[in-house]
Amino acid sequence: MSNNNKKWFSLNLGRKEKESSGACGCGKTSGGCGAASQSDQMTDAAFAEAAIHASIGEEKNKDGFEQVFDVKMDRRTAFKKLTASLLIGAGAVSTSCSVIGGDESKEKAQIDWEEQFKGNYKLMTDEEKNGTVDRLVRSYQLRTGKTISMSSKNAEEDVLFGYAFNISKCQGYMDCVNACVEENNQDRNSEMQYIRIHEMKDGKGFNFNEADDNYYHEVPAEGHFYMGTQCFHCDNPPCVEVCPVQATWREDDGLVVVDYDWCVGCRYCMAACPYDGRRFNWSKPEVPEAEINKNQHYLGNRMRKKGVMEKCTFCVQRSRAGKNPACVEACPTGARIFGNLLDPDSTIRWVLENKKVFRLKEDLGTEPKFWYFMD
Amino acid sequence: MMNRYNLKYIVSAFIMVLGLASCKHHEDEYHSITDKIEAEGKNYQGTSISSEAYIGDIKTIEITEGAHTFLIPERKSQIKSYACTECHIKPLAKMQNKDFKKAHWDIKIEHANENTMNCITCHNGSNMDELTSLTGKSIDFNKSYNLCNQCHTKQFQDWKGGAHGKRIGGWAPPRASMTCVNCHNPHDPHFESRWPARFNTQKVKERE
Numbered sequence A: 001m002s003n004n005n006k007k008w009f010s011l012n013l014g015r016k017e018k019e020s021s022g023a024c025g026c027g028k029t030s031g032g033c034g035a036a037s038q039s040d041q042m043t044d045a046a047f048a049e050a051a052i053h054a055s056i057g058e059e060k061n062k063d064g065f066e067q068v069f070d071v072k073m074d075r076r077t078a079f080k081k082l083t084a085s086l087l088i089g090a091g092a093v094s095t096s097c098s099v100i101g102g103d104e105s106k107e108k109a110q111i112d113w114e115e116q117f118k119g120n121y122k123l124m125t126d127e128e129k130n131g132t133v134d135r136l137v138r139s140y141q142l143r144t145g146k147t148i149s150m151s152s153k154n155a156e157e158d159v160l161f162g163y164a165f166n167i168s169k170c171q172g173y174m175d176c177v178n179a180c181v182e183e184n185n186q187d188r189n190s191e192m193q194y195i196r197i198h199e200m201k202d203g204k205g206f207n208f209n210e211a212d213d214n215y216y217h218e219v220p221a222e223g224h225f226y227m228g229t230q231c232f233h234c235d236n237p238p239c240v241e242v243c244p245v246q247a248t249w250r251e252d253d254g255l256v257v258v259d260y261d262w263c264v265g266c267r268y269c270m271a272a273c274p275y276d277g278r279r280f281n282w283s284k285p286e287v288p289e290a291e292i293n294k295n296q297h298y299l300g301n302r303m304r305k306k307g308v309m310e311k312c313t314f315c316v317q318r319s320r321a322g323k324n325p326a327c328v329e330a331c332p333t334g335a336r337i338f339g340n341l342l343d344p345d346s347t348i349r350w351v352l353e354n355k356k357v358f359r360l361k362e363d364l365g366t367e368p369k370f371w372y373f374m375d
Numbered sequence B: 001m002m003n004r005y006n007l008k009y010i011v012s013a014f015i016m017v018l019g020l021a022s023c024k025h026h027e028d029e030y031h032s033i034t035d036k037i038e039a040e041g042k043n044y045q046g047t048s049i050s051s052e053a054y055i056g057d058i059k060t061i062e063i064t065e066g067a068h069t070f071l072i073p074e075r076k077s078q079i080k081s082y083a084c085t086e087c088h089i090k091p092l093a094k095m096q097n098k099d100f101k102k103a104h105w106d107i108k109i110e111h112a113n114e115n116t117m118n119c120i121t122c123h124n125g126s127n128m129d130e131l132t133s134l135t136g137k138s139i140d141f142n143k144s145y146n147l148c149n150q151c152h153t154k155q156f157q158d159w160k161g162g163a164h165g166k167r168i169g170g171w172a173p174p175r176a177s178m179t180c181v182n183c184h185n186p187h188d189p190h191f192e193s194r195w196p197a198r199f200n201t202q203k204v205k206e207r208e
């Protein structure tokens, strides 16, 4: 069965390093327990009972739900909530116990199972973070035969990310949008994009009602100016507050991130965001294999499932490694400036201290870390 | 009497506590992000993150301008026909006859107007390997920003600080920034208008 320090239940379905124990209990390490005698196999009911017990039974084995609510749940509610998961889990068990299933499909099932019952990334220890990242990498390898690299790098101390956007420089080329789509493995069909560039009429100020964020003509157009919006990584983010399952939160370096595997897709956060910073994916992001960015981060551009919330992460996979976000790098006009707000010698700090900067809807107290300025 | 005093004391203490508490957004200790940046940045010791690796093969030189020290790309090795004296063996005045091969026919000057600028506003006719300031002082090709900043003083200020121009590599130290001529063609410095990089066809459908 699971290690005692694990926060969620895991079955050892044919894992070689562990001896016979756990639900599959056939004692065989490969070849499927179908070969074992009938009495050694668990019935479906017994399996369900074991799974529920393991997931919610003992308080010391806090599972994902309890991590969040931190209350005792009665078995009936827990059972309801677990039904969907159990279906998948049962699938995993039947695969692992079938005679035909090879070692690989068993490993796949094992990974699926552990992924299904893992906890919230926000509450994981570093070891657990590595664990889930390793599983995701392995699972991708098993499914596609390709290797990706995925990071679970935490926020660095003494770093607080901030962004500045020069309205007088932006020419509306949208190179940033292109770079963002490619960097973050965004779905190609639905053309969901984290960044919007708004074309606004000179003399009308910031008027989003009359602005056009999907222009297609030579730019810059006479009598217009351009400005970009995306998630502003508010320091006091209202989107985080409303999430019923705490699937989105503010990291210590100021990035507001989403655990795609914990998000239930309720879209509360989207409604709570005053800046149109969040994007809901109505379909599983699909990217041609050759175009997939294989340099990934768990909280960033990894391949997500359908029906979860996505958004700009300031390219966490890049920024935590010391690179600029893809949009900053792609902008040919230098309108985008990124850096560490806590470093008094950083360029972003110079901009904040020496240019006339402002933010959108400052009076809301959301404290976005995204400033606009002019030459 | 004693009781009243006590009550007053308690009430005023209570109000003070309230006042203190109301200054805080949630558990946060700061009024605003600017306060927070200032306070938390005070004892900034640097981080282990470095952008050095991302500068890549670009050859850089370190410059110090005012309070700012940073890297810019080395220029001379990037100019195809440098050193200029490989062709310009004689001063410009003596080369203006038919005996010499025509050169630089592709250069068109679209920089200020003819009253203000021509070739020798920046190029030194008697020493082509160096640039020249408005007062005739020589300026190294590697530090050509000193030529630009004679007129574009505001842009120069912003560039030094980091508000104008682009970083090379990443946000972390060491800072490497593009210099003027890495983005602007000095003979034709403005940005061309062009079509946006993409058009979102789905958005059009959604909004029908």
Ligand code: SF4
Pocket (backbone or CB within 6 Å): A230, A231, A232, A233, A234, A237, A238, A239, A240, A256, A272, A273, A274, A275, A276, A277, A278, A311, A366, A368
């Ligand atoms: S811009 Fe919107 S999504 Fe981003 S942190 Fe602020 S409230 Fe949340």
Ligand code: SF4
Pocket (backbone or CB within 6 Å): A242, A243, A244, A245, A246, A247, A248, A258, A262, A263, A264, A265, A266, A267, A268, A269, A270, A308, A309
């Ligand atoms: S959509 Fe996901 S991240 Fe947003 S509030 Fe719902 S569960 Fe939380």
